[in-house]
Amino acid sequence: MNQSEKFNSTMNTDLSDLNSPLLESVIQAWTELKTNQPLVHIITNAVASNYVANVLLAAGASPAMIDNPFEAESFATIASAININLGTPTSEQMQAMQITAQTAQQLSKVWVLDPVGYGPVLPWRSEMVNTLLQYRPSVIRGNASEINGLAGNQGESKGVDSTLNSAETYLQASTLLEHCECVAISGESDFILSKQMNTVVKINGGSYLQPKVTASGCALGALIAAYCAVSENVTTGTVAAHIHFAIAGQKAFELASSVGSFNVAFLDEIFNLKEEDIQQYADIEILPL
Amino acid sequence: MNQSEKFNSTMNTDLSDLNSPLLESVIQAWTELKTNQPLVHIITNAVASNYVANVLLAAGASPAMIDNPFEAESFATIASAININLGTPTSEQMQAMQITAQTAQQLSKVWVLDPVGYGPVLPWRSEMVNTLLQYRPSVIRGNASEINGLAGNQGESKGVDSTLNSAETYLQASTLLEHCECVAISGESDFILSKQMNTVVKINGGSYLQPKVTASGCALGALIAAYCAVSENVTTGTVAAHIHFAIAGQKAFELASSVGSFNVAFLDEIFNLKEEDIQQYADIEILPL
Amino acid sequence: MNQSEKFNSTMNTDLSDLNSPLLESVIQAWTELKTNQPLVHIITNAVASNYVANVLLAAGASPAMIDNPFEAESFATIASAININLGTPTSEQMQAMQITAQTAQQLSKVWVLDPVGYGPVLPWRSEMVNTLLQYRPSVIRGNASEINGLAGNQGESKGVDSTLNSAETYLQASTLLEHCECVAISGESDFILSKQMNTVVKINGGSYLQPKVTASGCALGALIAAYCAVSENVTTGTVAAHIHFAIAGQKAFELASSVGSFNVAFLDEIFNLKEEDIQQYADIEILPL
Numbered sequence: 001m002n003q004s005e006k007f008n009s010t011m012n013t014d015l016s017d018l019n020s021p022l023l024e025s026v027i028q029a030w031t032e033l034k035t036n037q038p039l040v041h042i043i044t045n046a047v048a049s050n051y052v053a054n055v056l057l058a059a060g061a062s063p064a065m066i067d068n069p070f071e072a073e074s075f076a077t078i079a080s081a082i083n084i085n086l087g088t089p090t091s092e093q094m095q096a097m098q099i100t101a102q103t104a105q106q107l108s109k110v111w112v113l114d115p116v117g118y119g120p121v122l123p124w125r126s127e128m129v130n131t132l133l134q135y136r137p138s139v140i141r142g143n144a145s146e147i148n149g150l151a152g153n154q155g156e157s158k159g160v161d162s163t164l165n166s167a168e169t170y171l172q173a174s175t176l177l178e179h180c181e182c183v184a185i186s187g188e189s190d191f192i193l194s195k196q197m198n199t200v201v202k203i204n205g206g207s208y209l210q211p212k213v214t215a216s217g218c219a220l221g222a223l224i225a226a227y228c229a230v231s232e233n234v235t236t237g238t239v240a241a242h243i244h245f246a247i248a249g250q251k252a253f254e255l256a257s258s259v260g261s262f263n264v265a266f267l268d269e270i271f272n273l274k275e276e277d278i279q280q281y282a283d284i285e286i287l288p289l
Numbered sequence: 290m291n292q293s294e295k296f297n298s299t300m301n302t303d304l305s306d307l308n309s310p311l312l313e314s315v316i317q318a319w320t321e322l323k324t325n326q327p328l329v330h331i332i333t334n335a336v337a338s339n340y341v342a343n344v345l346l347a348a349g350a351s352p353a354m355i356d357n358p359f360e361a362e363s364f365a366t367i368a369s370a371i372n373i374n375l376g377t378p379t380s381e382q383m384q385a386m387q388i389t390a391q392t393a394q395q396l397s398k399v400w401v402l403d404p405v406g407y408g409p410v411l412p413w414r415s416e417m418v419n420t421l422l423q424y425r426p427s428v429i430r431g432n433a434s435e436i437n438g439l440a441g442n443q444g445e446s447k448g449v450d451s452t453l454n455s456a457e458t459y460l461q462a463s464t465l466l467e468h469c470e471c472v473a474i475s476g477e478s479d480f481i482l483s484k485q486m487n488t489v490v491k492i493n494g495g496s497y498l499q500p501k502v503t504a505s506g507c508a509l510g511a512l513i514a515a516y517c518a519v520s521e522n523v524t525t526g527t528v529a530a531h532i533h534f535a536i537a538g539q540k541a542f543e544l545a546s547s548v549g550s551f552n553v554a555f556l557d558e559i560f561n562l563k564e565e566d567i568q569q570y571a572d573i574e575i576l577p578l
Numbered sequence: 579m580n581q582s583e584k585f586n587s588t589m590n591t592d593l594s595d596l597n598s599p600l601l602e603s604v605i606q607a608w609t610e611l612k613t614n615q616p617l618v619h620i621i622t623n624a625v626a627s628n629y630v631a632n633v634l635l636a637a638g639a640s641p642a643m644i645d646n647p648f649e650a651e652s653f654a655t656i657a658s659a660i661n662i663n664l665g666t667p668t669s670e671q672m673q674a675m676q677i678t679a680q681t682a683q684q685l686s687k688v689w690v691l692d693p694v695g696y697g698p699v700l701p702w703r704s705e706m707v708n709t710l711l712q713y714r715p716s717v718i719r720g721n722a723s724e725i726n727g728l729a730g731n732q733g734e735s736k737g738v739d740s741t742l743n744s745a746e747t748y749l750q751a752s753t754l755l756e757h758c759e760c761v762a763i764s765g766e767s768d769f770i771l772s773k774q775m776n777t778v779v780k781i782n783g784g785s786y787l788q789p790k791v792t793a794s795g796c797a798l799g800a801l802i803a804a805y806c807a808v809s810e811n812v813t814t815g816t817v818a819a820h821i822h823f824a825i826a827g828q829k830a831f832e833l834a835s836s837v838g839s840f841n842v843a844f845l846d847e848i849f850n851l852k853e854e855d856i857q858q859y860a861d862i863e864i865l866p867l
Contacts, residue, residue: 260556
């Protein structure tokens with residue numbers, strides 16, 4: 001029985017039996033990322049671009065932030081995976097997002113949608129997010145406020161930071177699986193809803209300092225794309241990115257307890273991650289959807 | 290007699306008697322910032338955006354860099370305070386700045402104007418700054434060259450770095466108080482001209498490395514907005530931001546003597562600031578206007 | 579015999595005899611950079627802007643990222659040198675690039691072209707690069723893939739990272755000297771083709787971590803401009819920037835072996851460079867062109 005068959009048999013097994021094969025797939029994805037250095041096409045916000053590029057380089061990927069509409073199609077065509085982030089959109093970025101998502105769908109490329117700031121306060125981007133959904137992202141990732149709003153539920157958002165708790169909202173996000181393979185909600189614990197596995201993967205770890213470093217979530221979205229480019233399936237890629245992030249955050253916090261030095265240590269630990277770290281630190285629970 | 294009455298009685302008192310109540314207000318503002326995490330709407334330049342967001346998160350605020358004209362009004366409406374910085378304007382940012390400033394004035398929100406690069410060499414932004422003045426910023430902050438030029442005085446500017454000394458120019462800036470509540474000039478010492486207190490607050494501290502870290506001034510402008518969102522008045526908020534910055538800079542320099550590690554330590558110290566630090570390190574003088 | 583005469587007599591001398599006078603010129607350029615703090619007009623990409631500004635400030639220059647078409651001409655007029663980088667162009671940046679390059683040529687200012695991502699996959703920017711060549715950049719710098727493609731040779735590029743080796747491609751880049759004074763190719767070793775000296779300067783040093791920090795090449799391009807602003811000629815300025823970078827990278831790696839802390843140490847070492855470091859660490863070879 002291969003990994004996929006194991007995943008697909010969730011209805012018949014104790015869910016905790018899936019931990020071990022899932023972690024094996026994650027380790028394999030991590031090895032592939034280092035080896036293949038996939039090219040990731042990233043359209044992201046002005047705040048995040050430097051940080052996201054550094055996180056992806058540290059993890060082993062090759063990021064490129066091409067965000068103009070004139071090169072979007074040709075670059076999406078050669079990229080191994082794509083991340084579209086709505087943080088600080090410009091008119092040209094908006095055009096590029098649509099072309100890129102459309103190209104991704106046509107070529108069956110993995111693409112990750114990060115609907116930063118989704119909600120009634122920011123209608124321009126929220127309409128674009130709704131448009132982008134028709135190009136069927138592989139993964140939708142966001143914080144609890146964004147994902148909750150996108151799933152059509154009421155709730156208050158405050159700018160780009162969440163006012164909701166991931167643990168309280170994740171089950172309400174399952175309707176979003178009609179648009180994508182995985183929904184990933186970041187928070188104190190991260191929750192990944194997988195259509196393929198028909199389960200939720202809860203990932204613990206990280207540090208309370210993570211939300212004090214701007215663009216952490218944006219970097220996570222891009223790292224999901226990087227991992228999906230080399231993973232056997234979207235669920236494994238999404239889980240692998242979250243585990244990589246959570247372990248690096250946890251180890252960084254052991255070394256540094258304030259935000260400036262934490263951020264330096266975090267990049268170090270993203271770069272330094274080893275197979276043994278995944279085995280020792282990965283803290284996941286598989287829950288019913 | 291409450292703080293405001295104390296401030297308003299400056300004509301009748303020895304100015305040094307105001308130090309203590311001002312520092313008490315600053316400590317209160319610092320507590321409020323940590324507690325309330327005000328949402329700050331920031332339109333800033335491409336160089337500064339990541340750094341500014343990290344400084345504000347470290348200080349306890351919730352920054353969001355929404356800089357498109359299509360969401361400017363609705364976001365300014367929900368923000369607690371606003372910072373507009375002219376560093377690397379685009380046409381869309383320019384439109385967003387005007388809408389945002391107008392909204393701020395209509396809703397009586399605190400907004401901070403940072404006229405980066407103001408001067409005859411950069412006419413496009415300088416004209417926009419002149420336009421924005423009609424929406425009555427709460428605070429105008431800049432380096433000595435920018436503030437001097439904006440006050441209608443002659444002087445040479447060199448790009449975005451100042452060629453003038455804050456101590457020699459601050460009194461010439463008092464005409465700008467017709468447009469705003471406070472004028473803040475950063476430099477080796479910072480000078481804050483307060484219309485309400487009818488005094489100048491001189492703030493010592495920081496480090497000679499500060500101008501070697503790009504976007505320090507931009508981050509200070511955004512931090513002023515964050516503090517004003519939670520302060521009893523604009524003078525207290527402006528002074529509090531400068532004191533927070535100056536202490537963090539001074540403490541960081543005790544830990545790190547080169548720019549890369551200084552910058553890391555600076556973010557750490559912005560995050561770590563405690564009430565005792567304000568009491569121990571704050572170095573202010575109140576001077577006649 | 580002055581430095582230039584020594585350089586110009588390469589046909590008649592053992593090339594290694596040129597090392598010493600070249601390093602003397604580099605030390606002089608380094609002194610001038612610290613003393614004169616030249617204003618560098620930089621049009622660069624969203625990923626790089628903060629990092630590039632910090633590297634230039636650390637080295638002693640005064641960077642300004644003015645990238646709108648409305649201020650491009652007047653700012654290029656007052657700048658001491660210019661750097662144009664095609665990393666993440668917008669329509670407005672593209673207009674600004676053309677105005678700036680044209681102004682530079684008209685005023686005989688040093689300007690450095692960094693054709694990031696040049697190649698058939700990214701036609702919009704590649705056409706702009708071809709247009710900019712008519713304004714005769716002083717220096718063209720890039721990685722091996724970009725320079726090889728620009729020189730009209732076949733080769734595969736992968737986004738913005740190179741798939742070619744600088745040592746294998748540098749001689750094929752000599753045709754580009756019809757457009758400029760120097761061609762600089764960064765890689766494990768850097769190669770600088772000088773029309774004036776009719777030689778290639780090979781520079782060793784740096785660290786394998788350098789390409790793991792995003793925008794390193796972009797910062798190097800801007801530093802070339804900064805050095806050229808204060809150097810006796812473009813070759814010296816280009817070599818000086820590469821030596822400064824290579825030594826800082828090598829020394830940083832002695833202090834830090836992971837990317838986050840390496841990057842902090844690198845900025846520290848850019849700032850801390852001393853004359854003795856250049857004498858002790860500079861590792862150059864002068865080769866025939």
